[in-house]
Amino acid sequence: MNKQTIYIGNLFPQLLKEVENYRAESLFILTDNNTNRLCLNHLNDLNILPENIIEIKAGDDNKNVEALTSVWQHLSSHGATRKSLLINLGGGMVTDLGGFAASTFKRGLEYINIPTTLLGAIDAAVGGKTGINFNGLKNEVGVINPSQSVLIDVQFFRTLDHENFLSGYAEMIKHGLISNEKVWNNILNFNLDSIDYTLLPKLLKESIEVKQEIVKIDPTEKGIRKALNFGHTIGHAFESYALECGQPKLHGYAVAWGMISELYLSYKKCGFDKDILRQAVTLIKENYGALEITCKEYDLLYELMTHDKKNEGDGRILFTLLGGIGDVRINTDVTKKEIFESLDYYRDSVGL
Ligand code: GLY
Numbered sequence: 001m002n003k004q005t006i007y008i009g010n011l012f013p014q015l016l017k018e019v020e021n022y023r024a025e026s027l028f029i030l031t032d033n034n035t036n037r038l039c040l041n042h043l044n045d046l047n048i049l050p051e052n053i054i055e056i057k058a059g060d061d062n063k064n065v066e067a068l069t070s071v072w073q074h075l076s077s078h079g080a081t082r083k084s085l086l087i088n089l090g091g092g093m094v095t096d097l098g099g100f101a102a103s104t105f106k107r108g109l110e111y112i113n114i115p116t117t118l119l120g121a122i123d124a125a126v127g128g129k130t131g132i133n134f135n136g137l138k139n140e141v142g143v144i145n146p147s148q149s150v151l152i153d154v155q156f157f158r159t160l161d162h163e164n165f166l167s168g169y170a171e172m173i174k175h176g177l178i179s180n181e182k183v184w185n186n187i188l189n190f191n192l193d194s195i196d197y198t199l200l201p202k203l204l205k206e207s208i209e210v211k212q213e214i215v216k217i218d219p220t221e222k223g224i225r226k227a228l229n230f231g232h233t234i235g236h237a238f239e240s241y242a243l244e245c246g247q248p249k250l251h252g253y254a255v256a257w258g259m260i261s262e263l264y265l266s267y268k269k270c271g272f273d274k275d276i277l278r279q280a281v282t283l284i285k286e287n288y289g290a291l292e293i294t295c296k297e298y299d300l301l302y303e304l305m306t307h308d309k310k311n312e313g314d315g316r317i318l319f320t321l322l323g324g325i326g327d328v329r330i331n332t333d334v335t336k337k338e339i340f341e342s343l344d345y346y347r348d349s350v351g352l
Helices: 011-022 033-038 040-046 065-077 092-107 118-124 154-159 162-178 181-189 200-217 224-229 232-244 251-270 274-288 295-305 336-350
Strands: 005-008 027-032 053-056 085-090 111-115 132-134 137-141 149-152 317-324 327-334
Touching (some): 005 200, 033 053, 085 092, 111 118, 118 162, 162 224, 200 224, 224 327, 232 251, 232 336, 251 274, 251 327
Parallel strands (some): 027 053, 027 085, 111 149
């Protein structure tokens, strides 16, 4: 996989440098209607032709083939070439879809990601996964092709509401658990009640490096990249369940709740330390509240887990678990009984 440069700091001078170095024949910017309104003015001095600004509708529902076609159409009718550069300005939806559009248009042009959400900066913009939802399935069609660079400016995150900040922070909690004690302790000690934006870049850098190191070893998720799915098997089931009930929850919240159950499974099956389990559960419980479930929902949640992309089609549900901080155990087989027990643990922990 190509090397992906991550820059965290003052956005505009770095972007200018990148654009000059690249010597693009033309520049295009992809935004959604929110980032067009709220963030695009930070790039005014790039003097991008107004007709090269592409806007799609915000929201995961619009991460679809129609929006993708509209981006290809725009690039095509405005003379984009293989030496054009596409700048994706937005959250995960924009960087995923824009990355896929750039990777496929004329068999691939370079692109830069400027994530405007914490979740996007920690996860979607980094590591090269691009794609769209298709046939009712999330990220069903796409390619792995990293952006030239990822430019992160925490000024964008100041405008996020606290819930969206926490949603991104959940992936940082995950990165702490799958890496080492130092990263974990920094995550644990960051004050979420009064966010220190001068400290955040250091924490972000450390956290993104966790992902980059893993992706460098296994870009196509044949093995250790599955570490990044910790908390997601049960987390995705919670997320889908909440959506089905008409009460959608932010991705990071679902992952945080999923981590409670998966840490329990890690303790039970892999000897994960009980004190660290308690630390993590307290952090999640105090900040993320709870998704209300009863034991009547267990069968449905189990059924949702059978669709997880990590499974190998033989009926088993495969988890990424932890034997300790940074001791990642991928493809761990977990029985239905153990999963139900972990859901009991989740409910007890969050006081349901
Ligand atoms: N979102 C997990 C990954 O990029 O592998």
